Amino acid sequence: MHEANRNPELALLPATAAGSDSAAGLARRLGLPLLASGSSPLDCDTHDALLIVDGRALRLQRTGRGAPGPVAVDFGSAAMRHRRHAGARELLGRAVGQGGKKMLRVLDATAGLGTDAFVLADQGSEVVLCEREPVIAELLRSGLQVAAGSGDPWLINVSQRMSLCPGDARALAPGHLQGVDVIYLDPMFPPRRKSAAVRKEMALFHSLLAHAIDPQDADALLLWALRQDVARVVVKRPAKAPCLAAREPSHTISGKAVRYDVYVHRKLP
Template identity: 65%
Template sequence: MPATLALLASATTDSHAAAALAKRLGLELLPGPSAEVPAGLDALLLLDGDALSLHQTGPRAPGPVSVDFGSAAMRHRRKGGQNELLGRAVGVGRKPRLGVLDATAGLGRDSFVLADLGCTVLLCERVAVMAALLEYGLARARRDADPWLVATSARMSLQQGDARDLAPAELAAIDTIYLDPMFPPRGKSAAVKKDMALFQRLLETDGDEADSDRLLLWALGQAVARVVVKRPLKAPCLAGRKPSHQLRGKAVRFDVYVLSAFTDCAPGDPGRETGGG
């Protein structure tokens, strides 16, 4: 069953912006900062000036979720070894100004890492609430006093909607399509974290895995150099399609489908990987 949400302004000064956002997202707008939260509501979208956050309701609910590219966690992730695997998978270093389409942007964390690695990233997110969180997070990053944050976010652009609806002109500068479909439900031995359970309901579609399969098949039909899919280590390949090679980390792997050579490669760079990782 899809999650039920409402929008709340943190202060009366946010009321006008909150009303416009609630109308755009098709959400109920609660009447004022001190409004009582209706029973049966799964989460609240809270607008606080230039910040937008998602708050799960109920006892022992996890903390709020927002898109904060300048957070300590994101700065720490810059030093993580997983970034190297992600960069290698999409083709960082194989041509200047690598264009990446993140077709399942979510909270944009992998997109930001790729932009930090020098890629120009187009983020697509079809869930309107998630896209709104990204929109506010990007806007805040671009206004930040940190030049690194401003420069990195400048290499990111956002489009709300299904990546499959992009016009050919919007795909013309894309070299790699990156997919990070929602992980399959875990077994009884490992319960899904509460925040992820909420996101699974927000992202719920008819036949999630089948839709991920269709998204891969669409991506493989585009005029790009490669398609990369992030998967749990033991998960089957999407659509039963064996990748050209895989890059494996401690918790996830990247299935890399090499379709053609990168154009405008650096001197001496073959622009193509044929296997092995």
């Protein structure tokens, strides 16, 4: 099997001995082996990647010498602050329909590392984040906890508008869908062969999910979303990709590399 299509072997590593108890609890929840604190990711040859527990913070680190940097959900990072002023966030906000009088409630049914959800929450929406891959859901949980405890009023304020629902969006309890105005979908798509866009660290995120890339699964997710009682469904797609489930959107908002397909059911409140 190609390396990218293999689910990486993971283990959990407490960064310090003091964190061993909480790491043991998380290892049990995720069904991952627990390494002794003090082990070095550089020298580890028993696992492909380690989930490192460092107080509230969690990061995913590929093992071995020369491995790229870790993957973590860090809403306060320079990259996230930069996105506050990037043009792409305007496209996303327009696609979702932000800018009216009412604070929108958005279900991000494919939350991933929470970047889009954070942008939407920063723009004033309340966002429910659904993520079905348990390790990624834990990265999100830790990112939200770190933001809440950061002491930065902006980060605390934005993170208070975000709530995490681990699991498959289609299995959400009806209560979580109540009051949702928009369902947002950004399903995985197979990386383009020549793409330089996928940073090295993100290759680990992608390999965690490689087994789950199934175009029919994304089609089914759109069809599920279209059956829900919401004002609109928004789907992020590569600029030239076909529409999900061959369903033509009501309209499209296009950027250079991506476009947003917008399926309107009714006017936003």
